Amino acid sequence: MCIAVPGKVVEIDGNEAMVEFEGVKRKIRIDFLDDVEIGDYVLNHVGQAIQVLPEEEAEERLKIFREYLDSYEEKAKQE
Amino acid sequence: MDSKKGLAKKFSEKIDEHCPENGVKALHVCGTHEQSILKHGLRSILPNRVRLKMGPGCPVCVTPSKEIDEAIWLAENGVTIATFGDMLRVPGTEKSLFDARSEGNDIKMVYSIEEALDLSKKVDELVFFGIGFETTAPSNAAAILNNPPENFSILSSHRLIPPAMDALLNIDGVDFDGFIAPGHVSTIIGTDDYHAYPNQYDMPVVVSGFEALDILYAILKLIEQINQNQPSVDNAYERAVKEEGNPKALEMMETVFKKTDADWRGIGTIPNSGLRIRDEYSEYNAREKYHIEVENSRDIHPGCMCHLILTARGKPTDCGLFSTQCTPQNPRGPCMVSREGECNIWYKYGGKK
Numbered sequence: 312m313c314i315a316v317p318g319k320v321v322e323i324d325g326n327e328a329m330v331e332f333e334g335v336k337r338k339i340r341i342d343f344l345d346d347v348e349i350g351d352y353v354l355n356h357v358g359q360a361i362q363v364l365p366e367e368e369a370e371e372r373l374k375i376f377r378e379y380l381d382s383y384e385e386k387a388k389q390e
Numbered sequence: 391m392d393s394k395k396g397l398a399k400k401f402s403e404k405i406d407e408h409c410p411e412n413g414v415k416a417l418h419v420c421g422t423h424e425q426s427i428l429k430h431g432l433r434s435i436l437p438n439r440v441r442l443k444m445g446p447g448c449p450v451c452v453t454p455s456k457e458i459d460e461a462i463w464l465a466e467n468g469v470t471i472a473t474f475g476d477m478l479r480v481p482g483t484e485k486s487l488f489d490a491r492s493e494g495n496d497i498k499m500v501y502s503i504e505e506a507l508d509l510s511k512k513v514d515e516l517v518f519f520g521i522g523f524e525t526t527a528p529s530n531a532a533a534i535l536n537n538p539p540e541n542f543s544i545l546s547s548h549r550l551i552p553p554a555m556d557a558l559l560n561i562d563g564v565d566f567d568g569f570i571a572p573g574h575v576s577t578i579i580g581t582d583d584y585h586a587y588p589n590q591y592d593m594p595v596v597v598s599g600f601e602a603l604d605i606l607y608a609i610l611k612l613i614e615q616i617n618q619n620q621p622s623v624d625n626a627y628e629r630a631v632k633e634e635g636n637p638k639a640l641e642m643m644e645t646v647f648k649k650t651d652a653d654w655r656g657i658g659t660i661p662n663s664g665l666r667i668r669d670e671y672s673e674y675n676a677r678e679k680y681h682i683e684v685e686n687s688r689d690i691h692p693g694c695m696c697h698l699i700l701t702a703r704g705k706p707t708d709c710g711l712f713s714t715q716c717t718p719q720n721p722r723g724p725c726m727v728s729r730e731g732e733c734n735i736w737y738k739y740g741g742k743k
Contacts, residue, residue: 343639358502359529
């Protein structure tokens with residue numbers, strides 16, 4: 312029910328956008344998003360975009376995890 | 391440079407190293423989290439003293455029989471019902487919407503409210519049976535604000551997550567040390583509502599995404615809070631969740647819906663945990679438009695343990711009906727019906743712990 316899938320905006324027409332999900336295009340609504348632009352990544356839930364996602368590379372996230380794990384020891388010493 | 395697998399291993403080692411001796415019980419309230427936990431076998435890579443529990447995280451499962459009965463009454467009185475596929479097999483008091491459909495009533499499965507609006511052009515009267523948490527409710531608010539056709543209305547059966555989290559903190563026998571808060575609900579509502587848990591109950595909260603690493607990251611952050619004895623609200627899904635949530639979606643929800651006390655299957659009435667359509671929009675409120683008459687309803691059928699499973703007081707394998715008399719093909723209780731129900735997920739992925 313609360314599954315939301317990221318996709319890339321390829322067309323915008325008023326409150327509707329054509330969004331590409333891994334090669335499949337679907338028309339979804341963008342009522343809740345201001346300033347959404349072509350090329351943005353949005354999170355789609357039951358036909359509504361609920362958030363614009365930062366264009367974060369997967370590698371960038373893994374870096375956050377690595378840094379957190381590496382810094383954990385430092386923090387743990389203060390426990 | 392660690393691959394995802396390497397990172398998962400590192401996370402599980404760190405969790406093992408830092409998890410308190412007496413263990414940690416993390417409670418999440420989201421079917422999508424449970425799917426990810428089982429699909430990636432997270433329970434098996436975590437030490438036994440880390441327990442991941444699921445609360446009422448499936449809107450289909452917590453919809454009480456009475457509301458299913460209302461939808462069936464409408465269908466039996468000539469109205470076309472449109473709803474999400476998962477709702478069809480949920481047991482009402484006597485039957486499900488699926489049973490009602492096989493008796494010749496017009497019940498359609500849709501993927502979004504937009505599809506239901508399209509359908510309304512082809513039928514006399516259409517009611518969209520609108521279920522879901524805060525992730526879903528704004529779409530229905532937007533549809534009402536976009537002037538839908540006169541023959542269209544909504545049977546509002548929404549539920550709100552923070553009141554359910556409050557309820558879990560106040561039910562005897564629900565035992566946990568911290569919340570893993572649902573990522574997509576939080577995308578809409580933000581993180582403000584969660585501060586009551588650390589402030590009033592000393593209960594840590596970590597908002598989590600849905601990939602295996604997201605969940606492991608959230609568990610380690612929860613352990614960090616517990617070890618430092620500094621319960622707070624930690625957002626571990628920053629890429630989608632902002633502190634203020636999605637203001638536009640919240641505003642539309644507030645415009646169309648008013649909070650109301652609501653019944654949750656397996657839990658009972660939770661104050662201000664449901665959404666009713668405001669009087670200004672009563673023409674789109676199926677309960678105002680039609681005089682629905684339903685008799686006494688029954689939520690939990692004999693032998694079914696869904697009420698304990700929905701409140702994290704039991705797990706699917708504790709139930710005598712699980713996987714023998716109660717299967718996804720022949721569900722006896724609501725948790726086996728939906729793809730987001732705990733029993734259904736455990737059946738599919740063979741959950742044991």
